[in-house]
Each structure stands twice: as C-alpha cells, then as structure tokens.
Amino acid sequence: MMEMSRAELVRLTSAWTGDRFEDGRPRVPEDTLGRLAALTAEHAWHVLDENGYPYQYVGGWRSTQDRPLVGRAVTSQYLPIRPDLNDAVDAAGRDRGFAAGSQQNTWVVDSLVAGDVMVADIFGKVSEGTVIGDNLGSAVAVRTQAGAVIDGGVRDLTGLSSLTNANFYYRDTDPTPIRNVTLAGVNIPVRIGLTTVLPGDVVFGTRGGVTFIPPHLAEEIVRQGELIRDRDHFAKQRIAEGRYSSGEIDVPAWPEPIEEDFRAWSLARSTQ
Incomplete structure (x- = not known):
C-alpha cells in the first residue's frame, strides 16, 4: 500500500504555503470552507478556469443529502484484486497496527479527522465496489462531520441517508459487500472521473457535482x-x-x- 511521507506530501502540494496537518496535507482554514459552502460550482469553476484548472469538476453523482459537502480530501485508490499485491498490502496493514483479517476500506475510515472528506477511487465499480454502508458511513459521519465521495458503490442506502450530519456522493447502490479489490494507496494522487485529486484538495459538493479545488486557490x-x-x-x-x-x-x-x-x-x- 502506497502512502506518501510528510515530506513527499509537502513537495506534492508545494503551491500551498499555509498550515498543514501532521501528515503533510494542506489545512485550508475553517472560515474559508464555511464561506465556500454558500457559493456555487459555477463560482468555483470561473476562478479555476482563469488559473489554468478547468477540469476540476466531476458531475453525474447521486448524494444522500440535498446540501453542500465541503471539506479536505483524504484520498484512497483501489485496484482489481491481485493475490500477491493483496498479501503485501495486508502485511503492510498489520505493520501499521491494523488487525489481521480486517477490511482494508476500514483502514481509511480509521484515519479520518474532523473536516476530512473520504475520496475513494474504485474505478467506478458498483457491484462488489461498495466502499461504505451505513456502519462505516456512521463512522465517517462521526469522525468528519462532512462525508465522502465514492467513485463506485455504496450499500445500505436507507441507513446512509439517515445520517444527516454528513453527505455521501456515490455512483450507484448495490447490496453486495466490497470484495475482490485491493487498497493500493492512501493520500496519493487519484483520478475521479476525468479529474486528478490530490490529498488536501478542498472537496466542494453541490447538487449533482463535485469540484476538487487546489488548496492554494480556495x-x-x-x-x-x-x-x-x-x-x-x-x-x-x-x-x-x-x-x-x-x-x-x-x-x-x-x-x-x-x-x-x-x-x-x-x-x-x-x-x-
């Protein structure tokens, strides 16, 4: 499982010169996030386009709440399962203190803090690509008070939709559990739709769409x-x-x- 060091994350996001989390992710101020929630995707796109970032908006989502989602990205990438890679990731997880046999998607949830948005690149997989259900969704809601963007599936939609303190964007629902995928990386660059997302990007979810904002432009x-x-x-x-x-x-x-x-x-x- 790939995970960038603090120094690597700082280099990757060097355009940001402000405060950072301990892991190196940019920490855009709460005031900026709160003010952003009152704007629209069009407001954000206008400035992004002027600054050379015209491809930061991804549409075509479903969401559990009809209100904005704003927070700082914690990225994760999943790949179709390959036994030798999966064994190596399981071993890396045990080295980091995760219990043997624990589901790899729970490792990401356990890393979240207030204001984070879990951003999962699972290559659009819905059946057996359900990164969260209502149990993990409850943990995301409690930890972040924000939500998640899942480029794949979710399950237990009724329970997820009852979590009014968080908003979850997803492609579709399916009753199957997540399986036959491997967590390839956490807090690395990922692709959501046709957009590149970096750790610490400001996630701005509006009706039907999500904009991923480079921190230095927020x-x-x-x-x-x-x-x-x-x-x-x-x-x-x-x-x-x-x-x-x-x-x-x-x-x-x-x-x-x-x-x-x-x-x-x-x-x-x-x-x-």
Missing part, C-alpha cells in the same frame, strides 16, 4: 465567488425593480453609472 475562489454572487443578486434585483433592462445588465462590463449604483448597493448591505 481563498481566491471564495473572494471572487462572493463578489460574483453579490453582482448577480444586484443585477436580478435591479431588473426585477425595472431600473435596468436585461440588455443593460447582461453585458461584459457595466457602464460606470451601474457600477456606481452597485457600489452604493454593496455598501448599504454591508452596514445592515
């Missing part, structure tokens, strides 16, 4: 996203009031009188 996304959101609110309000037409508002750049009106509107809101 604050800029929040700052610009809040501005875009406010301008959208202003535009809709002024159109509804009949003050401006859609043709005056829906242009690449507003003329100065509208910009001046927006600044006054923003100031009034900030003092309320």
Whole structure:
C-alpha cells in the first residue's frame, strides 16, 4: 500500500504555503470552507478556469443529502484484486497496527479527522465496489462531520441517508459487500472521473457535482465567488425593480453609472 511521507506530501502540494496537518496535507482554514459552502460550482469553476484548472469538476453523482459537502480530501485508490499485491498490502496493514483479517476500506475510515472528506477511487465499480454502508458511513459521519465521495458503490442506502450530519456522493447502490479489490494507496494522487485529486484538495459538493479545488486557490475562489454572487443578486434585483433592462445588465462590463449604483448597493448591505 502506497502512502506518501510528510515530506513527499509537502513537495506534492508545494503551491500551498499555509498550515498543514501532521501528515503533510494542506489545512485550508475553517472560515474559508464555511464561506465556500454558500457559493456555487459555477463560482468555483470561473476562478479555476482563469488559473489554468478547468477540469476540476466531476458531475453525474447521486448524494444522500440535498446540501453542500465541503471539506479536505483524504484520498484512497483501489485496484482489481491481485493475490500477491493483496498479501503485501495486508502485511503492510498489520505493520501499521491494523488487525489481521480486517477490511482494508476500514483502514481509511480509521484515519479520518474532523473536516476530512473520504475520496475513494474504485474505478467506478458498483457491484462488489461498495466502499461504505451505513456502519462505516456512521463512522465517517462521526469522525468528519462532512462525508465522502465514492467513485463506485455504496450499500445500505436507507441507513446512509439517515445520517444527516454528513453527505455521501456515490455512483450507484448495490447490496453486495466490497470484495475482490485491493487498497493500493492512501493520500496519493487519484483520478475521479476525468479529474486528478490530490490529498488536501478542498472537496466542494453541490447538487449533482463535485469540484476538487487546489488548496492554494480556495481563498481566491471564495473572494471572487462572493463578489460574483453579490453582482448577480444586484443585477436580478435591479431588473426585477425595472431600473435596468436585461440588455443593460447582461453585458461584459457595466457602464460606470451601474457600477456606481452597485457600489452604493454593496455598501448599504454591508452596514445592515
């Protein structure tokens, strides 16, 4: 089982210059995560695209809750089982203190802390690719208060959906247990859909989609996203009031009188 050292993780995510977890993952501040939850996937994509990261959004999910998921990625990768590799991973797990015969997917769950999001690359496998059910889901919810993104299956959907303190994104459900796969790595780069995800990425789940945000861009996304959101609110309000037409508002750049009106509107809101 591959697992990067702290030094390797720091090198891998060197664009981030802020606080880090003991394992080396970037630790984006809680305030930034909380503000991000009020934005949309479009707000995030706009900034990501401007900075050369246009492929960080993955759609086509199901989720257990109709609310955002925000947290920091703990990545894991599973491969189709190969006996010699599986034996080596089991031995590595015992060396790390995991009980002989324990399920490898539980090792990842046991590593999670508050604010983490479990991100599992299981190559889209649903039947026998059910990384979590309601028991492990309960452990994820208690440990993270956030949830998981499973590029594969889940089981016990009724129980998972009852865990209102966490949100789980998944491809489909199946009654089979996870089997015939091997945990190949933890906190390594993984592929989710057509997106590369690094440990410590900010996971931003919205209705139907998940955006994986490089940590060093999270604050800029929040700052610009809040501005875009406010301008959208202003535009809709002024159109509804009949003050401006859609043709005056829906242009690449507003003329100065509208910009001046927006600044006054923003100031009034900030003092309320």
